[in-house]
Amino acid sequence: MITSNGESDSREDAGLLPETRRALGHGLAVAQAEGRVPSAVAAVVRDGRTVWTGKRGGAVAAGGEEPEGGEPTPHTQYRIGSLTKTFVAVQVMRLRDAGLLDLADPLGRYLEVPAEAGEEPASATIAQLLSHSGGLAAEPRGPWWERTPGELRSEPADLFGERPVRHPAGRRHHYSNLGYALLGALVERLRGAPWSDVLREEVLRPLGMDRTTPLPEEPYARGWAVHPWADAVLPEPLCDTGRMAPAGQLWSTAADLCRFAAFLTAGDDRVLGAESLAEMRTPAVAPEASGWDQSYGLGMQLVRSGGRLLAGHTGSMPGFLAAVWTAPEERLASVVLANATAGLPVGGLAAELLDTVAEREPSLPPPWRPRSAADPELLALTGPWYWGPSGFALRLREGRALELVPLGGRGRASRFRPEADGTWTGLDGYYAGETLRVARDADGGVSHLDLGTFVFTRHPYDPQAPVPGGVDPEGWRAD
Template sequence: MITDNGEPDVEPLPETRRALLHRLARAQAEGRVPSVVGAVVRDGRAVWAGARGGVDGGPPTADTQYRIGSITKTFVAVLVMRLRDEGRLDLADPLGEHLDVPAEAGPGLAGATIAQLLSHSSGLAAEPRGPWWERTPGKLRPEPTDLFGERPLRHPTGRRHHYSNLGYALLGSLVERLRGAPWGDVLREEVLEPLGMRRTTALPVEPYARGWAVHPWADVVQPEPAAETGLMAPAGQLWSTAEDLCRYAAFLSAGDERVLGAESLAEMRSPAVAPEAGSWDQAYGLGLQLARSGGRLLSGHTGSMPGFLAALWTAPEERLASVVLVNATSGLPVGGLAADLLGIVAEREPSCPEPWRPRSEADPELLELTGPWYWGPSAFVLRLRSGRELELGAVGGAGRGSRFRPEEDGTWTGLDGYYAGETLRVARRADGTVDHLDLGTFVFTRRPYDPEAPVPGGVDPEGWRAD
């Protein structure tokens, strides 16, 4: 493959490429699917793509469109997070603050928050009322009131994970209400065009794969309908290609300030609700599925629509991602296949760390903060990272640590771990020198239980002794 700047990508080694193709070929044959396309991304670039089977008498390519099903939900979630970052909404806002929720739906639905809708913890029913929406042409209406059955809430809001296609239909309507335009138009302008995803569309554009159902007991197929789903479109309407989804996977891994920053994407990857019972190897963030495979945490989404299966996984820590597209209703566990493709590259050709480079300059006041600190007798080290970020880590690893983002008022905010969201303040003496650090009421001093610092509870006047 060739990158946007015209330079060839570094392909995996021949043995790795053979292993990737073998895994893809075995999946297509054993899954009995008409065709499958797979791709791997490393360091933001598509470095391998392969295909097995046929589409319209010829082999599919990375430019062949397939329907991507619920991967569509991740695009809707990105649009919602953009609205949040612009201050147009808060994730804690109740749905009823932005959409007109009919009274017959009950008070619980109006009180479900945007975050709960994103993480499938709103308690909403899995599906809208009416016939199977994935195979039924949908109605376009200005408000989604006709989607609710007589009991739209199946669980108390915020209490458990319950996957809801209906919830994402509402989020699509939310985007339309706040942007004043159809969600698909908003998506094209705010996400697809900036990322160069020209082959991702609401309706199929040639060349595209037709969707098939494979008979469970005979080697025959029949076509599946490709319905335009109307109000339910935000739950699974989109068509895309492996090439476009590789660009999208690179974005989900590292962010793009034209669309959504890395910090907001990291927030989307954080587990937002406990998984369903018995599924602790999987979880859900804000619009992204989370799964463990081969000892690594993956984030992304799987998708299915009649005639199609899809999967996209990212492993940001290893700067890897993978994509799988299939034109069959069932038969192939695409999430496992995509995880295997990523794992083959990760295990055979692990990513090299980014080269270390010295900082061009450093604020002397920040350098003064670095080095050993003590919480009581426990030793910690504070390091200065790029962009004035700080990182606190326990010596020996047995203790609470965190990264801290600088704020305009001279404090820092914790980004992860126990101190996520907590405030780190530097307390100075009258002469301006540093006395101690205050981290959410925890006092860190330059000496263990420094008698000159305001250690909560005080320090024994006799100090340290042998017995």
């Protein structure tokens, strides 16, 4: 149950202090009033569980035209705009993980691009389309796709205007709704079904998101434009955008987006694992300025807020605003939905709600517990290793994974995934993608670690190990 002041008094909130819930409700109330939106719904997720929900505003449909249910609830649908892109990106990453494509593949390998569009759109890679770095135009051929029927763009060829490419591929981030329409067509081509049907079966159903749909289903909020100089509203048209739907078509609810946010935070092997989600959260194009506070990964926007890096997406369509932010390291996420074309800074509000919980009630670390039984051979690898004179510690993690950390706190750290051939692959940092091997001597004992040609030994410049360049036979000097 949601109270009139924008706070929820359900048992979902048992995990937050009353003062924190009050601060969240106050933040939502101020944002809705100052943003002048007919209604807004928000939520916070911690450790995969919704711990606060709130609403503010009057009827879901302004002007007295109330649909069934009247005021919004966590189960009221709002259009989520470009948040749809993150759903599409998850579908593409699933195709990659299933071996049906490589992110380095050019789009033209899978989709026919009309000759009049030129060769450049076809040569943009899947990764570049996901990260808006393929150089494609921001919008498809006119008129304004968000307010016109999708029949105007019934085929992929209808999407390309006179200049479909505006920048050299891979050079810079240039947001492209056109690019995501093509990714949706890619999903359809490789799965043999409409992208929205594939999304329902592969993503929405496993996550329990039964109120996320390509077209609205009651109860849903009506979309409004608010007059900039008067307290008056104008209804926005509701269009099925056809081929452009993967760029911003979906409708969802706060409750469903909390489930999606929990998935984006920790992963779900039924849909996409944590490792692939971490890849999506990695900046894919170099920021254009130093000290960046915004970037883009593979289908995820990245922002810095309150000293933490948030990943997720904002969205807007005529009549609607939406945002989902996640802070995976703190196992937190937030959701904001509103039914106005402009006015409410949903991304800022979602970040503020998340910051409020993180600062007032920092997440507790998971309790330490002994891991499953360790392989004695792997256990023998743990402890100090040296790259030349620099000390590192090798730690054994769950599932035969390894972690290398510098002993002095400065140096190249990385986590490593075990492979079937007995090697490990780096997951992050300098050694991401590099291979770690255990080298053995003629007697079968461990001689050294080979990490991308770097030799790690049990002692600094161990003369018994094949250190590149050799070790001076006189050894270390000292007075």
